[in-house]
Amino acid sequence: MAVGFRICGRFHKDSGERISEEEWRKAVECIRKALDEKSIRELRRVVKEDEMWWARCHHGFGTGIRNLLRANGFDWGDISLDEHWFLLVEEAVESAE
Numbered sequence: 551m552a553v554g555f556r557i558c559g560r561f562h563k564d565s566g567e568r569i570s571e572e573e574w575r576k577a578v579e580c581i582r583k584a585l586d587e588k589s590i591r592e593l594r595r596v597v598k599e600d601e602m603w604w605a606r607c608h609h610g611f612g613t614g615i616r617n618l619l620r621a622n623g624f625d626w627g628d629i630s631l632d633e634h635w636f637l638l639v640e641e642a643v644e645s646a647e
Contacts, residue, residue, distance in 0.1 A: 561634055564627020573624070574638070580622050581615060582642040590646045597640055604636030615639060 561569040585593070596603045604612065615638070616631045626634070 562630065564629050569626060569630070569634075577619055577622075577624050577638050578641045578645060580619065580624070581638055582646055584618055585642065585646070587646075590643055593639065593643045597643065604639075607636075608632075612636065 561574065563569055596607075600606070612635055615635045619626075619631060619635070619638075624631075
């Protein structure tokens with residue numbers, strides 16, 4: 551899995567506010583619930599094989615994930631969603647049973 555980094559130990563919204571651990575966890579759960587088992591298996595394979603998977607998927611799949619998050623109230627700003635969506639997806643896939 552690709553390893554993300556946190557500036558000053560925390561992710562930030564475009565407004566400069568911190569994204570709380572609870573808000574992050576809820577976003578991960580939102581994505582996990584939206585993915586079916588076949589998608590989870592495929593994402594596990596893709597992430598394992600290519601640590602830059604997110605670059606190929608930024609448009610299309612990544613746009614869909616960012617729109618899903620926005621539609622579910624995760625209004626972190628476009629820049630933050632662009633920078634964090636794939637980390638949320640990776641955590642969602644890792645946490646799927």
